[in-house]
Amino acid sequence: MPSLSQVTDIERIDRDLYRGEPMDSQLIRTYGGQIACQTLTAAVRTVEADRSVHSLHGYFLRAGDPKKSTVFSVDRVRDGRSFSTRRVSALQEGEVIFSMSASFQVGGQEGFEHQDQMPEVVGPEDLTNIRDLDLSGQPRAFFDEWTEWDIRFIPADQQKLYPVLAAQQRVWFRYTGELSDDPNDHVCALAYMSDMTLLGSARVPHPGVEIQEASLDHAMWFQRPFRADEWLLYDQTSPSATLGRSLTQGRIFDSHGNLVAAVTQEGLTRTGG
Template sequence: MDQAAVDALIALLDLEPIEVNIFRGLSPDRGDQRVFGGQVAGQALVAAARTVEADKIVHSLHAYFLRPGDPTVPIIYEVDRTRDGRSFATRRVKAVQHGRSIFTLSANFQTPEEGFDHQFDMPSGLPEPDSLPDFRERMEPYREQFAEWFDRPRPIDTRYCELGPWERKEDRPPYQHVWLKANGVLPDDPVLHICVLTYASDMTLLDTSLLPHGSSFTVGEVFMASLDHAMWFHRPFRADEWLLYAQDTPSASGGRGLGRGLVYSHDGRLVASVVQEGVIRRMR
C-alpha cells in the first residue's frame, strides 16, 4: 500500500470552488510535459458532481481531449447545468488553460432505481491479483530505462495478467487483463470512487491498441495521446478493492487506435464499461 500517494490523489481531485459553477484544479509538481488525461477527466467529473443533488449518481460520461494540458498552471473547470429533471440531470464541463479549452466533458446523473438486470460474465481462468507482481516487482529489470519515473508514488496499483505491453516486441492477441485498485484506503463517498476509477481507466486502455503490432510507447517508437473517452457506470463498487479491467482493441487505422474495456468487481459484477480512441502514430 502507498496511502500517502492515495491521499495525494484524493487531494488532487478536491477542486477549489472559485465562483458558482467554476472550479480550479492543480496538477502534481513532477516535471511532466503534459497533464495526464485521467487527471483532467477525474477533476472534470468532480466539478460536474458538485453541481448535482446528492441523490443523483453519475451513470455516464463522454469526453474529448482537445489540447495537451499544461501541468505548471491551474486548470479552470466551468460547469454548465444543462438539465435538471426528476430522474436525470446533465452537466457539461469545459476545462480551460491559457484562455483556451483543453478538454470537454458531458456527464449524465440519475436517481438510483430498480429495473431489468443482466451482464456479460466476468472472464474466467485469470490469476488472482495478489499472486501477480506489483509495479516495482515487474519493472525492476527496466529501472534504468524508466529513470526517475520508476520511483514515483503510485496511487493506483496495477497488475497485469498477461505480459505487459513493454515486455515483448512480437505481435500479440488484441486484448489484455489488468487488475487495479487504489493503492490504499478511500473514504466512503461513492462519487470519489467513481472519479478514482475514471482517473485509472486512462492508464492502460490505449496501450491495448498497440498489442497486435509489436510496438510499445515505452521504447520511444510511438506517439500516443487520448482523443476521446466514454464511460458507463452500471453498479456500485469500491475503487480501493480489486477491479478487473478486461480490455480489447477492435480496430486501429488512420493513425488512431480504439480500445474497449469492461470493469468487474472481484466478485464478478460488471461495474463499468469504457471506450477510448487515441492517436497511435509511429515516430520518425
C-alpha cells in the first residue's frame, strides 16, 4: 500500500522525463488516481512557481501494472503570459497507459465570483471511517489500499436527496498524513483522491448488480485554494448510464462551504462478459 509521498516521489531522469517506481499494492491494476496524481506531478515540475493548476483532462488508455515502473513524458505545449499548458504521457513497457493535458494559471487574476451552495449534510465527526464499517461482501483490499485517507460516506437516510437526480452519493474525506503549504501538493493529492469513490455513485440505483468497472476518462477544475488534509465534501451524482458506460460528476466543497473543485468522469460499468 503506497503512501502519498511515495506516489509523488517521481525521479527526474532527463529534461521533461520522469519515472515512478513500482508500488506495493493489493490491486491487480494500478489505481487510476495514482497514475493521475503522478502524471500531474510531472507536469507541475516543468512549470514556473507562480503558476497553479486550474484544470486537467485525462484518458485511461490501458490498465497499469503496479509491479512495473512508469515513465512520464512531458510536452511543453505553451507558456503564455497568463496560462501554461502541458501534455503528459504515462508509459509502461513503451505503451501509453494514461494521457493528460493540464493547464496552469498565473495567480492574482480578478473577475466576478459566484458558486453553488454546499448541500446541508451531517458533519464528518458524526460519521464512521469506512474501514471501521461492516463491509461484508465487499473486497477489503479495495479500502485497505488507502490507509492515509479518512473516508466517511453519508448514509442516504441522513441527507436530503433530490428526486430529479438519477443517482446521488456524498462523501467526506481528508488526507491524514502531512502535506506542505505548497498548493500544488494539495492539488496533486486531490487528483489522487478524486478517482477513489466517484464511479461508485453510478452503482447507487443498482445495488447488487455485478459489473466490469474501470475509469475511462477524468477531468478536474480547481476553483479555489484548499487543503487536502482538512475535511472536504465530495457531492457526487451520476446523471446517465447507458451502453456499458456511466457518466459521473462531483463537486468538492471545503468545510466552510467553499466550492474548491469540480470533477467529471466517465467509467466502464458493463454487465455480462
